[in-house]
Amino acid sequence: MKFIRKYIFLIVVLLNAFCxxxxxxxxxxxxxxxxxxxxxxxxxxxxxxxxxxxVEDFQFYLQYPMNLNDPDYDxxxxxxxxxxxxxxxxxxxxxxxxxxxxxxxxxxIQGFDKQTVYRLLPFVKVExxxxxxxxxLKQVFKYGRNQLFVRTQGVxxxxxxxxxxxxxLLEARPNARYLGSPYRLYTRYGFNYQNKIRxxxxxxxxxxxxxxxxxxxxxxxxxxxxxxxxxxxxxKSLAIGDYHLQFGQGLTLWTGMGFGKSSNIASIKKRAQGIxxxxxxxxxxxxxGAATTLRYKDFEWSLFYxxxxxxxxxxxxxxxxxxxxxxQETGFHRNATELAGKSASWQQLYGFNLxxxxxxxxxxxxxxxxTFEKDYLKNTSFYNQFDFSGIKNQCVGVDYEAYYRKAGFxxxxxxxxxxxxxxxxxxxxxxxxxxxxxxxxxxxxxxxQNLNALAFGEGTQNANEQGLFLGANMIFxxxxxxxxxxxxxxxxxxxxxxxxxxxxxxxxVQLNYTPSRYTSVYVRYRAKTKxxxxxxxxxxxxxxxxxxxxxxxxxxxxxxxxLSIKNRVEWTAYDNGVDKTKFGFLMYQDVAYNFQKIPLNVxxxxxxxxxxxxxxxxxxxxxxxxxxxxxxxYYYKGSRWYFLLKYKIANNLDFWLRFSQTWYVDRDLVSSGxxxxxxxTKTEIKAQIRLKF
Numbered sequence: 072m073k074f075i076r077k078y079i080f081l082i083v084v085l086l087n088a089f090c091x092x093x094x095x096x097x098x099x100x101x102x103x104x105x106x107x108x109x110x111x112x113x114x115x116x117x118x119x120x121x122x123x124x125x126v127e128d129f130q131f132y133l134q135y136p137m138n139l140n141d142p143d144y145d146x147x148x149x150x151x152x153x154x155x156x157x158x159x160x161x162x163x164x165x166x167x168x169x170x171x172x173x174x175x176x177x178x179x180i181q182g183f184d185k186q187t188v189y190r191l192l193p194f195v196k197v198e199x200x201x202x203x204x205x206x207x208l209k210q211v212f213k214y215g216r217n218q219l220f221v222r223t224q225g226v227x228x229x230x231x232x233x234x235x236x237x238x239x240l241l242e243a244r245p246n247a248r249y250l251g252s253p254y255r256l257y258t259r260y261g262f263n264y265q266n267k268i269r270x271x272x273x274x275x276x277x278x279x280x281x282x283x284x285x286x287x288x289x290x291x292x293x294x295x296x297x298x299x300x301x302x303x304x305x306x307k308s309l310a311i312g313d314y315h316l317q318f319g320q321g322l323t324l325w326t327g328m329g330f331g332k333s334s335n336i337a338s339i340k341k342r343a344q345g346i347x348x349x350x351x352x353x354x355x356x357x358x359x360g361a362a363t364t365l366r367y368k369d370f371e372w373s374l375f376y377x378x379x380x381x382x383x384x385x386x387x388x389x390x391x392x393x394x395x396x397x398x399q400e401t402g403f404h405r406n407a408t409e410l411a412g413k414s415a416s417w418q419q420l421y422g423f424n425l426x427x428x429x430x431x432x433x434x435x436x437x438x439x440x441x442t443f444e445k446d447y448l449k450n451t452s453f454y455n456q457f458d459f460s461g462i463k464n465q466c467v468g469v470d471y472e473a474y475y476r477k478a479g480f481x482x483x484x485x486x487x488x489x490x491x492x493x494x495x496x497x498x499x500x501x502x503x504x505x506x507x508x509x510x511x512x513x514x515x516x517x518x519x520q521n522l523n524a525l526a527f528g529e530g531t532q533n534a535n536e537q538g539l540f541l542g543a544n545m546i547f548x549x550x551x552x553x554x555x556x557x558x559x560x561x562x563x564x565x566x567x568x569x570x571x572x573x574x575x576x577x578x579x580v581q582l583n584y585t586p587s588r589y590t591s592v593y594v595r596y597r598a599k600t601k602x603x604x605x606x607x608x609x610x611x612x613x614x615x616x617x618x619x620x621x622x623x624x625x626x627x628x629x630x631x632x633x634l635s636i637k638n639r640v641e642w643t644a645y646d647n648g649v650d651k652t653k654f655g656f657l658m659y660q661d662v663a664y665n666f667q668k669i670p671l672n673v674x675x676x677x678x679x680x681x682x683x684x685x686x687x688x689x690x691x692x693x694x695x696x697x698x699x700x701x702x703x704x705y706y707y708k709g710s711r712w713y714f715l716l717k718y719k720i721a722n723n724l725d726f727w728l729r730f731s732q733t734w735y736v737d738r739d740l741v742s743s744g745x746x747x748x749x750x751x752t753k754t755e756i757k758a759q760i761r762l763k764f
Contacts, residue, residue, distance in 0.1 A: 109125070109700070110692050110702060121700065122700050124351050125328055129194065131266055132150070133193060136194055136196040137195050140170045140171055149342030149344060152335055153187070154479070157183060157187065170200065171197045185549050185550065185588075186552060216263055216264075217261070217763065218263075219260050219762040220257070220260075220759060221257070222699065223257070224255045224756065224758070225255065226253060226754065226755050228752065228753060229749075230748055246406040246408050247745075249280075249406055249745060250405060251279050251285075251287070252278075252279075255276065255278050256282065259271065259350075267303070269299040269300075269348055271296070272296040273293075273296075276293075279406075279745075280292045287404075297348040297350065305366055305367060306363060307365065308347075309362075313359050314346055314359075315344075318343050318424050319343055319435055319437060319468060319483040320340075320526050322521075323466050323470070323521070325341070327349075327356065329525035329526075337507075337509070339497065340499060340509075345364055346363070346373060355400040356400070358375065360377035362374065362377075370425070370426070371425070371426045373424040377420045379417065381398060381417060382400070383399060383415045384415070393445055394446040395416055395449075416443060416445050417443075419442045420440070420441045420442075423439075432473040433472050434472075435470045436467075442462060443463075445462070447460055454570070455567075457517050457535070458532075463488075467485065479499040481499075482497060485519075485521065489518060492519055493514065493524075493526070494515075496512050497527075498510045506546075507545075508541070508543050509542040510539075511539070513533075513538055514536075515537070516535075521533060529577070536561070537561055540556060542556035543556070553583070554579075554581045556578065557577075558576065559574075560577075568603060571602070575602060578598055580595070580596050581594065582594045589629035592627075593623075596622050598619070599620075601616070602615070605649045616648050618645070620643065621641065622643075624639065633665040633666070633667060639691065640657070640658045641657045643656075643688075644687070653686055654682070655680070655687035657689045658680075660677050670719035671718050675715075676693060676694075676714075678705070678710060680705040682706045689705045691705065694715050695757075696717075696757060696758075707738060709736050712731070714730055715729045716728045723762060724761070726759070730755075730756050732753065733753045739751060
């Protein structure tokens, strides 16, 4: 740990130098709850994902705050994570007292602790309720906002996949190099009128993919377009092009993001949006076609149809019969093998959802049929023999929500065509204004087959799992709160890398201290245990409990009108039950400064890390250009730093520049395969420009 101790003094001095008394300002930092959700999501998935859709609503309400005298309770719960209890108390307050006169009144509403109020303030306002106005085209194009983004990024060091190769090597191994340039290119145009009329197009080329040549003569490798209309007479929503479907608790049909466990226990209840436009650059998991929701009194009727090409590995039974051996979800088309699977098949999906909805209760029915162009016949092993195979599948489910007094109930039951089924039920209850609890039980049979399910659970699929989650939130004072949960789960059949029935647990305790609107501290401990094969015995894979423990101390503070800092220290320990325990350490310092005389914002981070192995890795959210995301995994030994500049060239023109570098002390090679770098550093540069008109 000499490497770590060498820099501790530097970090502490830097932190103390900035911890001085200064004036306050009402500026907005990245929402801490959003950062926590993203970090948890990436840690479980361990993949690169575009989170654009997650932050779009935050960006919209940052520019156009919601009037709390005429609130959209669905948005307050779905976007800003208000609990059913808090939403109910807000409605009761408005009913009894009339319109809110000032945002300071929020603190007097039961259930609105300081952290909740601070989280809401940048996104809400209070003003008299205005009469609704009719939409006309002149108004739409006059007050609608257009945005055009252009972004490029790349790794500065030469990676093996882009290095020179002899003709003989490429002839013997066609996949030994990537076909395209090492840069990612991204462009996006979007039009938005009050979140009621939206249309746009997104295009992206991944590193290694060709651009206007070879296999990509049409330019970008991926294109997406959408038109979305909301609240137009009986039409609650209409989507044409690319879109997402989200109903109930995600057990029957849910595409897009679906977050699970986090320190915010209210987030375990999914907030389905029904139909929403697709705007990210993820190249899988979305619908392409048309969908609409029609509203009549308390009934909502959603109809949807999608036919989308999919990436797949296609194999043959004979010269005339072909089948899908596996689905490919990376979106990469950089060499001959990846290109062979591009749009190799299609998937068609159509169905409906019928919902009876009141303000704080609803019940819904969802039915759909999904069809592949070719039979899906994955390679069968003992652990996956109950997974879906074939060309067609149907699923039907019933979901419900109800709020009574201080308790909110929710759940869904669903069945697939083969007779497999699943059920999830939950309860959010406010025992008193200072104590809230959440309870979720789920049971997913081993043969429940649904490739479009994303309900609460531990596994990557909603099958072969049962579990019980218990969470609690306690408010000790206006400054001190506690979040905790315990999740106990079991798998009655084999799983990938687990050759026997198994069980596990996951628990978290987080203490939050918020002495002022501009200072927050939290301490977190999390421990997760799951079974895993150990192949040290050549005759039999023995099952051992693997446990990962994390301890984190996080501090953020706004020092003055234009200066803020964040600091984190985190330890981790990984024990697979056989080998020596692996340990890890991470520490970082963030500084963000907004210049007063020039339109320039600067964010800087310096981090040091030391882990014994990849299994002891840690993740940390980083500031990035708008609608781009960086959540790197820290492992091995080294340091990482980045700086982010945002310069406002004109009122309608913004420019971002981001430079980051990871330096490894104990490595001579970075990454592996075609991503391999000869050396001990990896440097990335990213630039983006936004035009608003």
